[in-house]
Amino acid sequence: MAADEANKAGYVYILVNSSLPGLVKIGLTRGTTKRRAAELSHHTGIPTPFVIAYEQLVADCSAVEKSLHERFANSRESARREFFRITPKEAIDGLQRAARFSPFVDDEDVTRIDVLPIFDARCRRWLRSDLVGLSYLQTPTLCALETTTQEDFRCSNFTIERMDLDFICYHEDGLFKPVIEPEENARRLVALDSYTLIMCFDFIDREVGGWLDERYHKDGDAPYSARASDATWQIRSS
Template sequence: MFDNGKNKEGFSVSNGYLYVLINDSMKGLVKIGITSISPRERARNLSNNTAVPTPFKVAYEIFVENCEELERKIHTELEEFRVNQRREFFNYPLNKAIELVQFYSKKETNSQEENYESIEILDYLKEKYSIYINRNVTSVKLYQTKERVSLEVTSDYKIGNDLLDQVIRRTDLGFIGSCDEETFSPKASIQANVEVFLNCSPATHVVSQEGLFTEEGAKKLYDEDVYGHFE
């Protein structure tokens, strides 16, 4: 397991993930760091700390070059908001933190590789749909590359006392076409595409990916939206 921009031999890793984590037990705080493993795995490792009552969530992630240098610049920018000099936690608004990470990553990265960024939106969908979300869904992200805008849904299934089967499905949102005369464009900011998706109709959310909603919930939302009633 590698983290903080170091491989197992201790040498710097130039390519990696910049992430923004949040935790419901740490209101108003964001953790901004880097990792060479999946940010989701990094959040899980941090959540296993018994001193943390609630799990960490990956609010934003982006794959970049020179991740250590970018992290240093971002931490320097936010120095006055750091809550502990030995920790990567900052008392800073989440949306502003995401914008800052985006600013530095896009300013400093000249790679022609297929980089990506993603924003977690499960909490927003839960606020709107509550009990209709499939209980196995643990993450819903808008996932964006230079060419595509996709919806990534992660579902966890327990298959034993200590075993977990995790399924990650990604659907290209290009098939949807438009919502309120707006389209999903990889040339637009990911925040703009998140707003477009969240403003789509319930029926559009239902068809965006199978398994996001319970079977009954999907039928109810679709029928009420399209036909005006639920049978």
């Protein structure tokens, strides 16, 4: 990736705050949205913290942010502030549409590892029916999971979402780090227990997720694989 292109890439985020009802904040960061939300919560003097409603990694975060600000200009509270009187759903829909024109694409600085076959072998019956792709991505500064879904297989429309993995910790230390070899990070991803998967990601079917959550809180553990002898969800629900 050329230096100027690398400087353009980043996250466009949507934040909400319970102290600011009816408002959403649309901004960008070339770091992590989690860190940016913490900075805003600490420095703005607002009594409650900002919560991430949605984030999207894009190739040109400034252009995507600008397009959203222009789209929702009539709902902007102040020209000097990034707050808009719209619903989170409106903001998320707008960001997803704008991001299609600025996809974060593969290049020499991105390592991509297809993990769908591993999860397919481990728990095919548990995966969302619209899931068509699942990849681990790593750059010199980022570890992410890319999920590709296709709601209608008769159409060629795909939804691609990428999630920064820096929020997943082990003993208060980040589990996924760019300084670690991509293959090792991918191994850590596919080795996550079932309960962690449903708490962190949404590629597990929602009904299965509810069943795994119930099993975890009842037994203190959840089946690791759909092949396990006690993984009876698919039998019970058929």
